[in-house]
Amino acid sequence: MAKTGVSLVITICALIYPVHLLDNGLAQTPTMGWLHWERFLCNVDCVNDPHNCISEQLYMQMADIMVQEGWKEAGYEYVCIDDCWLAQERDAQDRLQPDPTRFPSGIKKLADYVHSKGLKLGIYQDVGNLTCAGYPGSHGYYDLDAETFADWGVDLLKFDGCNFGTLDILVEGYKNMSRALNATGRNILYSCEWPLYLWPFHQPNYTDIRQYCNHWRNYGDVYDSWQSVKSIIDWTAIHQNLIVPVAGPGGWNDPDMLVIGNYGLSWDQQVSQMAMWVIMAAPLLMSNDLRSIDPKSKMLLQNKHLIAISQDPLGRQGYRIGRVNSFDVWERPLSGGRYAFAVLNRQEIGGPRQFPLLLATLPSWKTCHPECRVTQILPSYQDLGVQNLFSTLKLTINPSGTILFTVTLNEGLAAEQKWNWNRNMNKKRKTPNSVF
The missing domain is CATH 2.60.40.1180 (Golgi alpha-mannosidase II)
Structure with a gap:
């Protein structure tokens, strides 16, 4: 076929099947919020451990504290559900549903509650047939699940990559969910784990990933240990020539959760994690218990000078x-x-x-x-x-x-210096009628 013919076919296909890249205007600075996973894992035992199990009560309590204890004012705005919120089966219309015992009011009511506090709700799903914990995944239901999340009023989707089958399913699944979220008309921040699952096979295409995701995990889960935090910092430094250039307003490299205020890090190591996450322009998603966090860790996480660096509008990763x-x-x-x-x-x-x-x-x-x-x-x-x-x-x-x-x-x-000089001169010229 002649070159002009190929171009014509491509143009026609683009008109019939337009490429809808992520265009939600979100994450212009790194995302800030709270995510349950590292601290609370998949604790579904609400009979014996009602205070710490994955239930609507946990997220409502965190939302309350985020408002009452200055977290919202400091910039932390997302309350995020991770794995293990789901019922074991979809409903009769193939829609996702929360566990009825642990989320008796439903996700829509929970989202309404979080929104009433001036905060946003995040939720979790998986690109494959099952989530990492074995609950129903989104494969084959991307459009329906995106519509469901939009109907519920969800503001962020963390999309994991367990049980994906083939690499083609993995990559197309992440792209399809991005398109599906766009199609809902609701601005839902899209947090991907796409490159994390590609790295064992080949180097990811980060230009492609940035076109579809607001932030993306590159490395394994963070643990409540200095060894884990160090390994993430080292991986980032080793691969910085590849990953730093693609980060910026609208899309960020995500080194995983802040574990400050938990059990495994000394004070100096907590300072180091916060400092490095700020330097790396990382999403600041805490995973800790805000109901009992110690004052020193709280002060570190709410430090206005650090948050100003994190949220710097230039949007350059260190x-x-x-x-x-x-x-x-x-x-x-x-x-x-x-x-x-x-x-x-x-x-x-x-x-x-x-x-x-x-x-x-x-x-x-x-x-x-x-x-x-x-x-x-x-x-x-x-x-x-x-x-x-x-x-x-x-x-x-x-x-x-x-x-x-x-x-x-x-x-x-x-x-x-010029501002200080002008300020001093204004003071000298000050009259009784001055507003200064």
């Missing part, structure tokens, strides 16, 4: 720029010509160690030419003042701990 003497140095560009840096102490023996950081050695060295302002955010907030290109910051970092700081470009510093 990356590792160096590893020396068991220290990892990460950099994330921010809006306004600013940068965030994290220095992680990989050593897990001995005591605190000093890391002398010469600002002139940073890839973004122009940040401090001729001067810049340095502000430490973690492990505690501290203004480190105005520095120059040849300043050396002597950072003391605990084993498995992290220091995170921001650097404001000289242009930003000049603007700040």
Whole structure:
């Protein structure tokens, strides 16, 4: 066939079968919320453990606390159900249904309750015949399930990849559910695990994945342990040349849940997970018990300076720029010509160690030419003042701990100085009738 004929056929097919890529306007900054899985797993025993089982009561309580305890105000907006909410069978019309004992009011009523708090509801399903826990999956029912979620008022879908059969079914299933969600007319954030299930077979096509998903899991489930958190950080650094360029407003690499406030991480390791998830522009989906979280962990998760970096409108994912003497140095560009840096102490023996950081050695060295302002955010907030290109910051970092700081470009510093000068001049000119 002539080349023009091929082009004509492609054009006609595109008109008959238009490609509907994800276009929901969501996740312009990394998603923030709460997800049940790591902390509560598949606990369906509401007789012996009613306080912790997967039931409508659990999500209503979390929604209440998110409003009452400042989580919503801090930016956490999604209350997300993971696996094990389903009944063992679909209903007579082949629609999904929740377990009638644990969700007696139904998902629509639960969504209405969450929405009444000014929050959003997330739900879980699977691309295959069964979910990972063995409940009915979405294969063969993508359109119907998407319509069901929209009818219920669901705001986020976490779409897992267990029991998918063939790789073609896996890939087409993720695409089909994306199209089905679009077709409902309701904006439902689409959280995929597509690349996670492709990696054992071949390198995923991340350009393709970004076209269909709002964020995507690349690596295995996070556990409540430092070894697990470290392995995720390391995987991200090893593959950063592949995955960092595709991240940005509307689509993010998802390293999995924050386990801060649970049992497995020391305080320094909690600081490190929060710092690294912020540097990696990761979705901040907590999996913990907000009903009993300790005040220190709560303070860390609600830290406004960290959340401002996480939600920076430039939407650039950070990356590792160096590893020396068991220290990892990460950099994330921010809006306004600013940068965030994290220095992680990989050593897990001995005591605190000093890391002398010469600002002139940073890839973004122009940040401090001729001067810049340095502000430490973690492990505690501290203004480190105005520095120059040849300043050396002597950072003391605990084993498995992290220091995170921001650097404001000289242009930003000049603007700040100009603002302060104007402010002082206005004070001098102030009259009794002034509104200032």
